[in-house]
Amino acid sequence: MKEMIALNQELAEKTGELEITVLNQWIREHHREKPLTYIIKTWGCQMNERDSEIMAGVVEECGYTRVDREEEADLIIYNTCLIRENAEMKVFGNLGQLKVLKRKNPKMRIALCGCMAQKEHIVAKLKKSYPHVDLVFGTHNIHELPALLLESYRDNRRQIHVLEDGVKTYQNLPSKRLYNFKGFVNIMFGCNNFCSYCVVPYTRGREQSRSKDEILAEVRGLAESGYQEITLLGQNVNSYGNDLESSVDFADLLEAIAVIEGIKRIRFMTSHPKDISRRLIDTMAKYPTICNQLHLPVQAGSNAILKKMNRKYTKESYIEMLNYAKASIPELTISTDLIVGFPGETEADFQETLAMVREAEYDFAFSYLYSPRAGTPAAIDPDQVPDDIKHHRFDRLMDTVNPIFLKKNQALIGRSQKVLVESVSKNDASILNGRTEGSKLIHFPGDSNLIGKIITVKVTKAQTFILFGEVE
Numbered sequence: 001m002k003e004m005i006a007l008n009q010e011l012a013e014k015t016g017e018l019e020i021t022v023l024n025q026w027i028r029e030h031h032r033e034k035p036l037t038y039i040i041k042t043w044g045c046q047m048n049e050r051d052s053e054i055m056a057g058v059v060e061e062c063g064y065t066r067v068d069r070e071e072e073a074d075l076i077i078y079n080t081c082l083i084r085e086n087a088e089m090k091v092f093g094n095l096g097q098l099k100v101l102k103r104k105n106p107k108m109r110i111a112l113c114g115c116m117a118q119k120e121h122i123v124a125k126l127k128k129s130y131p132h133v134d135l136v137f138g139t140h141n142i143h144e145l146p147a148l149l150l151e152s153y154r155d156n157r158r159q160i161h162v163l164e165d166g167v168k169t170y171q172n173l174p175s176k177r178l179y180n181f182k183g184f185v186n187i188m189f190g191c192n193n194f195c196s197y198c199v200v201p202y203t204r205g206r207e208q209s210r211s212k213d214e215i216l217a218e219v220r221g222l223a224e225s226g227y228q229e230i231t232l233l234g235q236n237v238n239s240y241g242n243d244l245e246s247s248v249d250f251a252d253l254l255e256a257i258a259v260i261e262g263i264k265r266i267r268f269m270t271s272h273p274k275d276i277s278r279r280l281i282d283t284m285a286k287y288p289t290i291c292n293q294l295h296l297p298v299q300a301g302s303n304a305i306l307k308k309m310n311r312k313y314t315k316e317s318y319i320e321m322l323n324y325a326k327a328s329i330p331e332l333t334i335s336t337d338l339i340v341g342f343p344g345e346t347e348a349d350f351q352e353t354l355a356m357v358r359e360a361e362y363d364f365a366f367s368y369l370y371s372p373r374a375g376t377p378a379a380i381d382p383d384q385v386p387d388d389i390k391h392h393r394f395d396r397l398m399d400t401v402n403p404i405f406l407k408k409n410q411a412l413i414g415r416s417q418k419v420l421v422e423s424v425s426k427n428d429a430s431i432l433n434g435r436t437e438g439s440k441l442i443h444f445p446g447d448s449n450l451i452g453k454i455i456t457v458k459v460t461k462a463q464t465f466i467l468f469g470e471v472e
């Protein structure tokens with residue numbers, strides 16, 4: 001019995017449950033007059049958004065109440081991203097402004113977590129120039145948040161906890177999901193690929209797949225709570241299961257999820273082109289619950305640049321797989337990521353990217369100017385492309401892809417689409433926002449009681465990035 005108690009205690013400590021209880025008690029004792037409040041700002045990918053949902057659940061369980069403005073918060077958490085220089089600069093800019101708020105409310109706690117916290121030079125900069133930041137914790141330390149807060153309140157000293165790598169222990173933590181009809185489900189963490197421009201393998205560590213049973217249990221729980229749509233998340237979902245003892249792969253997992261009663265839409269992100277299999281595409285084609293949407297980041301259309309990026313596929317193999325997917329899945333919506341101005345990119349290489357986007361005919365694309373990320377091989381490549389050339393190429397890329405997006409959207413005019421209604425428009429309370437099965441944003445007049453439902457909307461008008469319609 002004693003051993004059981006010790007084991008339970010160890011597990012609870014590992015997942016942060018014990019600290020949640022202790023912090024909750026501490027807050028109730030020390031803040032009787034007014035409940036503590038929090039706000040979380042999130043930059044970057046859906047993995048970060050999901051981490052923020054977990055942190056929101058943890059701090060609410062500790063006794064904090066959510067507010068919408070930093071001025072009203074006793075705890076501000078910045079969940080950061082390192083993928084682009086822009087996001088990093090914004091975080092530092094915003095952190096600087098928090099100094100004023102902290103002066104007004106010295107009991108305020110300011111925390112920085114996420115990928116930026118994983119980099120030594122950033123932590124050094126925070127230590128030196130941002131003394132008002134109280135907590136710094138990494139992507140592997142989320143379960144420690146209550147303990148770090150408690151220490152910070154008790155000692156009034158800055159807490160910095162960043163693990164280089166670690167087992168994700170937060171599966172058992174509470175979470176406060178942003179929506180009650182669509183949700184993210186992590187299926188794996190980390191990345192083994194080391195694309196030469198990317199910091200993720202350094203900030204999120206090596207790949208760790210969650211067990212199939214654990215994932216299925218989470219999805220069943222969401223189905224029972226009335227969720228309509230789930231998005232399976234991983235940096236490279238196609239290598240799901242490689243690190244597990246059982247011989248399950250992503251296609252197996254997807255198939256098992258596709259038959260769970262209640263979930264009407266399944267999406268997933270992100271698929272690495274080097275690992276996507278025909279079996280996965282066949283599985284997508286087989287089950288109507290798996291959305292006819294594929295995000296397949298190509299990054300560049302030149303084999304020389306793909307090699308320098310360490311992407312491990314060629315433009316030919318990419319197009320072959322894309323054509324197989326288009327032929328297998330009717331009405332497939334395809335999207336991609338593109339990087340312009342990667343070190344060594346010549347005009348001829350760039351022309352190959354333009355040829356690629358014309359051939360692929362993407363429905364939409366996330367396009368970026370290459371920005372060097374400290375610690376990655378591409379950042380120290382002497383062959384950097386000058387800024388003016390990068391910008392000029394980016395403009396030409398936009399001139400090429402935008403008409404393609406518009407043409408694809410215009411092809412939907414007059415057609416009926418199944419739409420998950422997500423929100424009311426910020427600018428007009430009579431207009432609703434929703435997503436088609438292919439994940440296209442659509443605006444249409446309607447009542448807010450439709451939010452969370454899947455309805456049929458007829459497309460009446462199309463712009464480059466938005467559809468407009470009428471409820472049928």
Ligand code: SF4
Pocket residue numbers: 191192193194195198199200201235236272
């Ligand atoms: S696959 Fe490449 S781009 Fe994606 S997270 Fe891994 S290293 Fe980064």
